[in-house]
Amino acid sequence: MTDPTGGPPARVRVTSPRTARPRLGPRPSPASEIDAQSELGEIYLRTLLRAQLRLGLGVLLALALTIGLLPLAFWLVPWLTEVHVLGMPLSWGVLAFGCYPVLVLLAWRYVRLAERNERAFARVVERT
Secondary structure: OOOOOOOOOOOOOOOOHHHHOOOOOOOOOHHHHHHOOOHHHHHHHHHHHHHHHHHHHHHHHHHHHHOOOHHHHHHHOOHHHHOEEOOEEHHHHHHHHHHHHHHHHHHHHHHHHHHHHHHHHHHHHHOO
16 A cells, blocks of 8 residues: 555554453463362362372282282192292292292382373473
8 A cells, every 4th residue: 555645655553353352361370270279270189199099009900910819829729839949849939039029020110100190290280
């Protein structure tokens, strides 16, 4: 659009049609929701606690299915108590030396997955 006098074009002010709407403050972050102990913050915390509880119950189930069933296996298969390895019954050897690697593996897996849950929660909370 040029000026009829041959000067520079007239300036045009461009505005958004949404300028009449009142501006809202910044949306509350998940961290502020948790700090304020609002209903949404409670949902965030409940979600983390539910994930950690589910993980703990899963590890407990794995422990029950591995080490917890050993007495049943020894009762159902009696020859395991009769076989001797290095002067001791095989069942004692399994209980003395076979359980600890399983416990360490389950503990390592639990810690690794619990930290993963916490990192995912922290990403949600820190996101703004």
